[in-house]
Amino acid sequence: IDSNSKFDDDFFDELEEIFIMADIGVNTVVKFVAHLRSEIELNKTESSDDVKDLIVEEMFKLYVKDEIVSSNLDILDDRLNIVLFVGVNGVGKTTTIGKIAYEYLNKGKKVMMVAGDTFRAGAIEQLKIWSERVKCSFYSKEEGSDPSSVIYDAIQLAKETSVDLLLIDTAGRLQNKINLMKELEKVNKVIGREVPEAPHETLLVIDATTGQNGLVQAKVFNEVTDITGVVLSKLDGTAKGGIALGIKDELNIPIKYVGLGEKIEDLEPFDIEEYIYGLFA
């Protein structure tokens, strides 16, 4: 938007293009741009600076919907906190656990990682290496064990050793695999039986390059677990991860963190204003 632009059809077409190319999702975009257009015509907004502010303001409202949205995790002192990581294959669950463990260790918490992916080649070893990098405890059983039994045993050990934060890794699974979603449902039940109100957070990791299927992922994963937040990974690439806005818009699930790389410190709490500006970068 330069200081000489007129707010005509071309302008709104271009805006639609930017939002669609960010993977926000056609229906949300069309709705949003139409709303923006009527606001501009209603207020007779003239300057491009005012329009820029209006766009940021309206996107902010779309995301926040008159509530307080926090990117904090529900992690309290004096209890065993449990965070469950879920999502489809290859999105960054295991790596994100490494990053979050690092963050909470630096806050003085006693952290334990649980190798709940007992299926994929090298999965247990991958998480084990992360636990060695951050220097926190790690629990696993042999490859091929029932994930629920690994998690059950890990919770007993966590209770015995006064762990503050238990981070549970699960195998990647496509949401249309009914048996795998059933397995996740069972894992969720086991956790809830062993620790009241747990998991305190269930984080759905979404790859920023994901298109419209991300919304389906969120819907289906939210049916077998109570998704409390999204981690938008790989935002250091060229994709904008707009589907996360669609997820907030339709399911009211907030984005808690963004992944910005493959290293242990490459994780930041989500900031909606920063994100909106990033759409136009």
Added chain:
Amino acid sequence: NLSDRMQMALRRVRGKGRLTENDIEEMMKEVRLSLLEADVNFKVVKSFTKEVKEKALGEKILKGLNPGQQVVKIVNDELTKLMGEKTALLELNLTGITKIMMVGLQGAGKTTTAGKLANLVRKTNNLKPLLVALDIYRPAAIEQLKTIGQQLDIDVFELGIFVKPSVIIAKAMVYAEQNGHNLIIADTAGRLHIDEKMMQELVEVKEILKPHEILLTVDSMTGQDAVTVASSFNEQLSVTGAILTKLDGDTRGGAALSLRQVTQIPIKYMGMGEKLDQLEVFHPERMASRILG
């Protein structure tokens, strides 16, 4: 699906005779929406619907004869043509060692697919494959490939994580020669197309390996970014083929059309599951009807 949407658009079409340009434009709106929801790239949708519109106008479709179905057929035919009308085959070196390099973004499915491809080609072409571990960064990446090799009874060449990939591949080529391997599949670390240092690493590996195939692994649920990623990898490496993974999911897979339309890279295989026998040769007509929902 698209047929239903065409029917809805056609309810607004009145009278007899041929469909007017306006009628066709109404139908193109539905086609555009459907393709965008399928993750086809915005610019590709624009140029594709323009082509389809011209075809539809050129065919002088009559309102009486179920015009919606006829337009859907044009869309399906054009889409299939774009996907590559016949199956694209792997470039095999029939007189020496066939060399393949797997590249792509983080988590796309390269390591798993490398194993699947070695397994498939060994069976169909009776070759003796060697998998090469060039990912020295991701924790336990080498273990992952070695486990896959063990499950398939296929040799894996690795030199650990402290030797540069360009050195590993050079030694792997010598090893292949000495041990009668006539197929090398090099698995590389996932990387961003905008990471200059990591892309340069691939250029160096390519210069040493001189692969017959550079296969870009693309996650089929990729959205609008597919075009940027594929173009960039192609510009920097001259990709010879693509493999679309996780097609056992329920994503429509519009990235396949975008990839094909913008870079002309032929899609050679489809990943249809996590097991090592779940790799199929790419079927353009199946992909076309999947994208159309």
